[in-house]
Amino acid sequence: MTETLTRDAHGVLVEPATLKIERLLPGPVDxxxxxxxxxxxxxxWLAAGAMDLRVGAGFELVWRNDGLSEADDVRPESFREEERMTSRITEVDPPHRLSFTWMDDGEVTFELTPQGRDVLLTVVHRRLPDRAMSLCVAAGWHTHLDILVARLTDTAAPSFWSTWTRLQAEYDSRLPK
Known part of the structure; x- marks a missing residue:
């Protein structure tokens, strides 16, 4: 997984309202x-919630970011201890592609591409409503994916809120104004 060390872990806006972020993960794809x-x-690594893997099925994601790492991070005042979001699956092609709605009009797609023993995970988050949400979402996906890497490699997860706060500032300087 040497590419993990050299690939830029930051997401990019591939369109004004579309964030794309990638990670090379240890496989297998399943x-x-x-x-x-x-x-x-x-x-x-992200959020709880059972999924019925069929197009049109509804599900709820439940975030408890305070519990994602060992550190006693200070949660920003703008976040609650628990966040919930109702979504609906829009595309499913196991084990390669999963798309679902995000809030009122956004959509997230996960694509898994085998790369030898590793798997390239591509996350595309579409229809971000404004720059403030783009910064929040970019820092969020980046932090959550860093935690996913830690879970898959049995290493210590980064502190969620301090990492998210640092990354939000980084994305502020990286994303177009």
Missing amino acids: RVWSYLTDGELRRR
Whole structure:
């Protein structure tokens, strides 16, 4: 996984309202797929919530970011201890592609591409409403994916809120104004 060390881990806006972020992860692809679709495994890096893997199925994501790392981070005042979002699956092609709605009009797609023993995970978040949300989402996906890498490699996860805060400032200087 030497590419993980050299690939820029930052997301980029590929269109004004579309963020793309990639990570090279240890495979196999079925293992990574389970971390996207199994609520208990997803809870360890992103958000809990059972999924019925069929197009049109609704589900709820439940974030408890305070519990994603060992550190006693200080949560920013603008966030609650628990966040919830109702979504609907818009595309599913196990174990390679999963898309679902995000809030009112956004959409997130996970694409898994085998690369030898590793798996390239590409996350595309579409229809970000404004720059402030783009900064929040970019820092969020980046932090959550760093935690996913830690879970898949059995290493210590970074502190969620301090990492997110640092990354939000980095994205502020990286994303177009």
